[in-house]
Amino acid sequence: MPSTLPTQTAEDLAKFQRKAMEARIRYAETKQQLKHGERSLKSVLDDDDLQRMRVRDVIAALPGMGKNSTEKLMDKIGIAKSRRISGLGARQYKALLDKFGE
Numbered sequence: 001m002p003s004t005l006p007t008q009t010a011e012d013l014a015k016f017q018r019k020a021m022e023a024r025i026r027y028a029e030t031k032q033q034l035k036h037g038e039r040s041l042k043s044v045l046d047d048d049d050l051q052r053m054r055v056r057d058v059i060a061a062l063p064g065m066g067k068n069s070t071e072k073l074m075d076k077i078g079i080a081k082s083r084r085i086s087g088l089g090a091r092q093y094k095a096l097l098d099k100f101g102e
Helices: 011-033 040-043 053-058 067-077 092-097
Strands: none
Touching: 011 040, 011 053, 040 053, 040 092, 053 067, 067 092
16 A cells, blocks of 8 residues: 655645755855854864755865865765765764864
8 A cells, every 4th residue: 555645734835945944044154154264163063953064065165175175175085975964974074173173
C-alpha cells in the first residue's frame, strides 16, 4: 500500500517559507561578519544555529579567500564541495581551525 504525503496547509507553507528566509538572512549576516572580522571561524563552526550552512560559503567569506583558494583548500583537507558544517569530521574541523590560526 503506497503511503501518501501529508498535505500542507497554506499556513504551514508560509511558516516554512518564513523560517527558510530567516535562515538565509542569518547566513548572509554571518558571512558579512566573517568578512569584516567581527566573528571568528570557530564561533561560526560551533554555532548550533548555523550547522546547515555550507562549509564552502563559510570559507569563501573569510578575508583573503576567494572561490579558487576555497576550492583548493577544501580539496587539500578532503571536504566535499556540498558539505555542510554539521557534516564536518573531527580532522576536517581541526584542519580548518589550524589553517586559519584558531
